[in-house]
Amino acid sequence: MSKLRQHKLFSLGLFLVLVVISLCIVSFFYLPQDPNVMNTINRFQSPSKEFLLGTDQFGRDILSRIMISSRYALFIGLVSVFLGAVVGIVIGALAATANGWLETILMRFIDGLMAFPGILLAMMLVAVLGKGLWNAVIAIAIFMIPVFSRLTYSLVLDQKNQLYVKAARSYGASKCRIIFKHILPMILPRLITQFSASIGSAILIESSLSFLGLGVQPPNASWGLMLSESRQYMLTYAYLAVPPGIILMITVLGFNLIGDAWNDSIVSRRMAE
Amino acid sequence: MLSFIIKRLISGLTVLFFISIITFFVLRWMPGDPATLSLGTEGTPEKIAELQEVMGLNLPWYQQYYHWIQDLFSGDWGSSYVFGEDVMTLIIQRLPVTLLLAAVSMVIVIPFAFIIGIMSALFKERWVDYIARSLMQLGDAVPQFWLALIFLVFFASKLGWFPVAGYVGFDDGILASIHSVLLPAIVLAIGQVGPLIRIIRSSMLSSLEQDYMLMTQVNGLPKTLAIVKYALRGASIAPLTIIGMQLANMLAGAILVENIFALPGIGRLLLMTVEQRDLILLQGMVIFVTSAVVLVNILTDICYRLANPMIRFGGNHE
Amino acid sequence: MMEKLLQLEKVSIDDGLGRALIKNASLTIFQGEFIGIVGESGSGKTLTVKSALDLLPDHLVITSGVRQLLGKELNGLSSKDKRRLIGAGIGFVPQNTVVFLHPMIKIKYQMIDAYLYHIDNDKKQALKKASDLLEKVGIKEPKRVLNAYPKQLSGGMQQRVNIAMALMTDPKLIVADEPTTALDTVVQRQVMELFNQLNQSEGVSILFISHDLKIVKQFCQRMYVMYQGEIVESGETHEIFTNPKHSYTQKLLSLIPTLTNLSMDKFG
Numbered sequence: 001m002s003k004l005r006q007h008k009l010f011s012l013g014l015f016l017v018l019v020v021i022s023l024c025i026v027s028f029f030y031l032p033q034d035p036n037v038m039n040t041i042n043r044f045q046s047p048s049k050e051f052l053l054g055t056d057q058f059g060r061d062i063l064s065r066i067m068i069s070s071r072y073a074l075f076i077g078l079v080s081v082f083l084g085a086v087v088g089i090v091i092g093a094l095a096a097t098a099n100g101w102l103e104t105i106l107m108r109f110i111d112g113l114m115a116f117p118g119i120l121l122a123m124m125l126v127a128v129l130g131k132g133l134w135n136a137v138i139a140i141a142i143f144m145i146p147v148f149s150r151l152t153y154s155l156v157l158d159q160k161n162q163l164y165v166k167a168a169r170s171y172g173a174s175k176c177r178i179i180f181k182h183i184l185p186m187i188l189p190r191l192i193t194q195f196s197a198s199i200g201s202a203i204l205i206e207s208s209l210s211f212l213g214l215g216v217q218p219p220n221a222s223w224g225l226m227l228s229e230s231r232q233y234m235l236t237y238a239y240l241a242v243p244p245g246i247i248l249m250i251t252v253l254g255f256n257l258i259g260d261a262w263n264d265s266i267v268s269r270r271m272a273e
Numbered sequence: 274m275l276s277f278i279i280k281r282l283i284s285g286l287t288v289l290f291f292i293s294i295i296t297f298f299v300l301r302w303m304p305g306d307p308a309t310l311s312l313g314t315e316g317t318p319e320k321i322a323e324l325q326e327v328m329g330l331n332l333p334w335y336q337q338y339y340h341w342i343q344d345l346f347s348g349d350w351g352s353s354y355v356f357g358e359d360v361m362t363l364i365i366q367r368l369p370v371t372l373l374l375a376a377v378s379m380v381i382v383i384p385f386a387f388i389i390g391i392m393s394a395l396f397k398e399r400w401v402d403y404i405a406r407s408l409m410q411l412g413d414a415v416p417q418f419w420l421a422l423i424f425l426v427f428f429a430s431k432l433g434w435f436p437v438a439g440y441v442g443f444d445d446g447i448l449a450s451i452h453s454v455l456l457p458a459i460v461l462a463i464g465q466v467g468p469l470i471r472i473i474r475s476s477m478l479s480s481l482e483q484d485y486m487l488m489t490q491v492n493g494l495p496k497t498l499a500i501v502k503y504a505l506r507g508a509s510i511a512p513l514t515i516i517g518m519q520l521a522n523m524l525a526g527a528i529l530v531e532n533i534f535a536l537p538g539i540g541r542l543l544l545m546t547v548e549q550r551d552l553i554l555l556q557g558m559v560i561f562v563t564s565a566v567v568l569v570n571i572l573t574d575i576c577y578r579l580a581n582p583m584i585r586f587g588g589n590h591e
Numbered sequence: 592m593m594e595k596l597l598q599l600e601k602v603s604i605d606d607g608l609g610r611a612l613i614k615n616a617s618l619t620i621f622q623g624e625f626i627g628i629v630g631e632s633g634s635g636k637t638l639t640v641k642s643a644l645d646l647l648p649d650h651l652v653i654t655s656g657v658r659q660l661l662g663k664e665l666n667g668l669s670s671k672d673k674r675r676l677i678g679a680g681i682g683f684v685p686q687n688t689v690v691f692l693h694p695m696i697k698i699k700y701q702m703i704d705a706y707l708y709h710i711d712n713d714k715k716q717a718l719k720k721a722s723d724l725l726e727k728v729g730i731k732e733p734k735r736v737l738n739a740y741p742k743q744l745s746g747g748m749q750q751r752v753n754i755a756m757a758l759m760t761d762p763k764l765i766v767a768d769e770p771t772t773a774l775d776t777v778v779q780r781q782v783m784e785l786f787n788q789l790n791q792s793e794g795v796s797i798l799f800i801s802h803d804l805k806i807v808k809q810f811c812q813r814m815y816v817m818y819q820g821e822i823v824e825s826g827e828t829h830e831i832f833t834n835p836k837h838s839y840t841q842k843l844l845s846l847i848p849t850l851t852n853l854s855m856d857k858f859g
Contacts, residue, residue, distance in 0.1 A: 104287075108284070108287045108288055108290075108291050109291045109295075111284075111288045111291070112288050112289075112290075112291030112292040112294075112295055112563075113295065115288060115292055115521065115563045115566045115567050115570070116292075116521075116559075116562075116563055116566075117521040117522065117523075117524040117525035117528075117562065117566065118521070118522070118525045119525045119528055119529070120524065120525060120528065120543070120559065120562060120563075123528070123543065123544070123547045124296070124299060124300070124547070124555065124559055125299065126547065127300075127546075127547040127550055127555055128299055128300060200413075200414065204416055207416055207418075208416065208417075208418060208529055211418050211529070212528075212529070212532065212544055213548070214547065224416075224418070227418065227419060227422060231422065231533075234422060234425075234426055235426060235430045235437075238426045238427075241419070241422050241423060241426060244419075245416060245419035245420075245422070245423065248416050248419065249411075249414050249415050249416065249419070252413075252414040252415075252416070253410060253411070253413075253414035256410065256413055256414055257410065260410075483690060483693075484685065484690045484691050485690060485691060485692065485693040485694075487646060487685075487691070488683075488685075488691050488692070488693075488701075489704075490645075490646055490674070490677075491644065491646065491677065491678070491681075491683040492678045492704060492705035492708075492756075492760075493674035493675050493676070493677050493678015493679060493705065493708070493709060494674070494678065494704055494705065494708055495671075495674070495708065498704070498708070502696070502700075502704075503693055503696070506693065506695050506696060507693065507694075507695060510695075581695065582694065582695055582740035582742060582743075583694040583695060583740075583742055
């Protein structure tokens with residue numbers, strides 16, 4: 001892929017993500033309307049000066065609700081991927097450096113987690129832990145573990161045979177030191193791109209869970225929840241379905257593009273070396 | 274080959290073992306014990322204790338686990354306390370809907386992905402490629418449940434091309450049945466198409482760079498023959514490797530789509546199970562779904578080897 | 592004067608970024624000749640020949656020069672005509688280290704394509720010809736080989752198949768790009784004998800690219816020496832071996848006694 005195109009896609013992704021982030025930041029200082037005030041007179045208002053994106057079935061301002069939803073999306077996305085990544089990286093690194101049975105057990109365990117269709121694992125955990133924000137975070141974090149441990153596993157195996165690791169080993173550096181001081185910095189770029197790409201899918205799962213009524217709970221707002229709440233009115237008031245979906249897609253697309261472009265640039269740099 | 278199959282089966286069984294362990298322990302965390310839950314409002318302390326005894330809930334965990342696995346293998350998957358029916362019966366009842374949905378969506382997605390993937394590889398860095406890649410990105414980013422809602426509003430409600438909800442059984446004719454799952458299947462297909470196009474495109478690109486393509490040039494073969502017979506053959510089996518993953522994605526998508534289109538399949542049953550916290554049914558369904566994914570993974574791995582003479586006859590790639 | 596099969600005149604090739612890879616290469620092959628091109632790897636032997644067969648990768652550019660094949664000027668032909676001319680008139684035998692045979696298609700379906708397309712669209716005839724040619728190149732069980740996938744054959748066998756495949760269209764010229772590189776010495780000898788026999792008894796011209804001077808000395812009538820993208824010396828083989836003019840050729844020839852060891856190291 002051409003450098004220029006990579007750069008363009010990265011910029012587009014960054015732009016989209018920045019739009020959402022600024023939406024989130026602004027929401028702490030200014031909201032067009034109170035997102036939780038219900039007003040039956042204002043039900044199902046079409047977009048107007050007062051309500052830029054219209055109002056929902058309770059007369060709440062859709063734009064304001066979308067703005068505060070971005071807080072949940074970004075928070076859940078970042079935190080759950082971070083937690084999942086930390087655990088996943090530790091497992092992957094452990095499996096790659098341990099030998100024999102521990103390696104097998106860890107990797108089979110990861111394979112086992114991988115066999116759960118994404119949202120099923122999250123649903124199962126929510127069934128156990130109960131509905132709610134933090135439980136959704138934990139559920140998504142667990143879902144993220146296998147991706148990171150597999151990636152770390154293969155990257156560490158790759159690096160293990162490199163000259164500099166052999167050198168470090170020959171002057172007696174400890175396993176831990178080799179991993180944290182030598183290998184981790186080398187594979188970090190790849191892990192960071194995975195991090196970025198995973199945020200997109202984490203937000204997607206969060207919204208799916210909320211849509212199914214298993215994630216963020218009312219009266220709080222989440223894009224998935226908004227869509228779920230407006231479902232029964234959608235045939236009459238189709239405009240209800242548009243804004244939350246669009247902003248959700250923009251967010252996911254943004255993180256994915258950043259991750260992809262980043263990854264491509266790492267790969268092409270590797271090839272050039 | 275036989276040794277590979279045995280090896281693969283063993284590793285598949287190990288994975289299933291871990292899945293069962295994960296499921297067993299996760300569901301054991303669940304607050305409230307199954308005996309209390311299944312008795313519901315009729316539960317008196319004596320009755321609960323009695324049922325706990327019967328269900329073996331007083332035994333140490335490893336014995337419970339052992340009994341559970343034993344029951345799984347003997348086909349006794351327990352019974353749901355919400356539906357009051359056998360877990361296996363419930364699953365088998367719902368399965369055809371989900372299978373039909375998945376099959377129709379596969380039929381849509383495979384040819385589409387092959388055509389787009391191949392075109393995009395042949396016209397690399399040209400507008401066809403750019404469009405294909407944009408489609409891929411959008412397909413990855415669009416929330417399936419949102420797409421389902423939009424389609425429902427537009428194609429089913431506004432245009433009336435499809436039923437808004439509900440499933441038509443095989444009894445009313447196969448075509449009617451397919452028609453009733455067509456719109457949800459399209460939604461599922463859009464969710465699947467990204468990864469598939471990606472792998473077809475990249476394997477086609479690498480096939481086009483192989484030396485055997487040089488041979489078609491040296492032999493002066495026409496371009497279409499070279500592409501169809503040589504390049505495509507080389508690129509045709511890589512997509513097999515992601516079928517297991519695709520199936521998992523599809524099942525995940527089915528949970529959402531079935532709920533939106535009110536299709537009485539596995540996905541809808543799952544949501545009800547989670548909402549009602551029906552432990553026995555949930556653990557049965559989780560085991561069923563994940564085993565299906567593992568099994569498909571094993572089968573595709575074996576097919577991959579059979580379809581690939583490179584490995585079948587020579588390689589020590591294991 | 593014998594027929595000119597291939598002629599390059601002052602061909603220069605550029606890597607697309609302005610760096611010259613081949614400078615003013617001129618080369619002629621007449622009917623019935625066994626010609627060698629020698630030079631170390633990276634000297635541009637393969638590139639020169641590939642330019643003659645219109646096989647250059649897309650990013651390389653031919654900046655100047657005339658290329659003639661079987662009496663036709665390549666630049667004047669449509670790409671379809673070029674394919675036809677090369678496909679039917681010239682056989683190409685690659686280095687056997689490359690995956691020239693499609694690993695997932697049976698040998699027979701690969702061998703017959705050129706015949707079907709250029710000569711006669713008769714599958715039975717094509718298969719018969721393939722089987723005959725396999726026998727000719729010393730394969731004892733042509734039926735088994737035809738039904739095999741490349742992976743089922745040894746390296747030497749695959750190279751015989753490549754040669755047989757190159758002969759499917761009865762070409763006047765065979766271009767062989769280091770065809771014996773990774774073969775053991777016994778098979779190497781057999782393959783070279785095969786080329787020699789084709790040249791002697793059937794009058795097929797052979798353009799043989801190699802870095803193995805001993806083989807070139809034994810089989811080639813004329814030779815070209817390439818060094819850093821240029822043809823630095825050309826002429827009768829025995830002439831060059833007895834009286835090398837260019838300093839690079841002299842250096843090359845002085846290495847001959849150790850050459851066997853060298854090539855063993857390189858590919859061992």
